[in-house]
Amino acid sequence: MRKWSNILYQTWYRSAAIVIFLLIWELLPRLGLVSKAYLSPPTEVIVAIQELISTGDLWVHVASSLQRSLSGLIIAITSGIVLGLILGWFKKFEAFIDPLLQLFRQISAFALFPVFILFLGIGEVSKSAIIFWAAFWPILLNTVSGVKHVDKLLIDSARSMGASQPYIFRKVIIPAAAPGIFTGIRLGGAYCITALVAAEMIGSASGLGFYILNSQEIFQIPHMYAGIILLAFLGLGLNYILALVESRFTKWKKGLVRDEAA
Template structure:
């Protein structure tokens, strides 16, 4: 009984801020405190979302956005993880490439978008490239940090027992760095959704980013907010999926916490 009450109370606490936010959002335009032409009440936005599902348009836009975001994110995971492991493991390599990486990481993906268009055109390749660039850096930096901050006692213990360098890397360093790597991947997932909007606003005919911009241009404001809400849920779904994958590959941490 107490456990059920505690769960109910926890759920209520977690939803309280959202409920209050929706109430304030509903009241601001209806009371005339904010121009209703610019801020649609959530009830109208909900109707717009329902229409998107009713006419089936949501699936084509969501599928296009999901395909672009996953393409860029998966490439960023492959490149960022591999390069991060090499930089974190080989100190000389870090000394060589770190100045260049520190320079490049200061360049916004949005600033490079014209460059991507020049070299790759306005098709899918340039959109994937901007998502890749935005997602790459948190994955790379967290991977490097995870490898560099592995407990030296673990490495020294394995080395003292005659373990080879490759064995230490794959059986000690890589599992110990996994939590940091997955933190970077989840951050990369958030960055890829942010970059997705900018990528789809140029030369697209489908996608939630395109739908948001197109709705704003034809002044269908409830539809614009509906696209924003759906994009937020897409980001939440992606983050939840990445969290499940992280839990799958770092189950050993649960065992350590239970033993502690």
């Protein structure tokens, strides 16, 4: 009984802030403190989401957004991890190319959007490119940091037992750097959702970013907030999936934490 009461208390405690926020959001326009023309109550937003589901438009917009975000994110993950492992392991190469990378990473993905459009057109490729650029840098930098902070004792121990460089790289460096790599991937996932909105607001006919902007332009404010809420849930879902993948590949870390606690 105590276990269930503790679970219920924890559930309420963790959701209390969201409940309070929704109540304030509902009351502000209902009481006339904020005009409904600018802030639709959550109940009206839920009705707008239900309309999206009933018409089938929800799945069209979500599918378009998922396709664009995943295409850019997958390319960013692949290239960011590969280049990050190389830079973290080969210090001379990192010293040579790091100034150029530091210059590039200061350039906002949104500032480069006109360049992407010039070279790649206004279609899907340019949208994937801006998402890639936004997600690439946190993945790259966290991968480099993860490799650099691998415990030197682990590497020296493997070398003392006659392990080759490729073996150390595969069996020591990559697993030990995995927590840092996945931190970068989850940050990249968050950044790709942010970039997705900007990418879909230009030259798109579908996607949640397009839906938000289009609803604002035709003054369907509940639908605009519905798109924002759905985009937030899309980001939460993506982060949850990445967290599951991280837990799958870093099981050893949990065992290490338990050993240290004991």
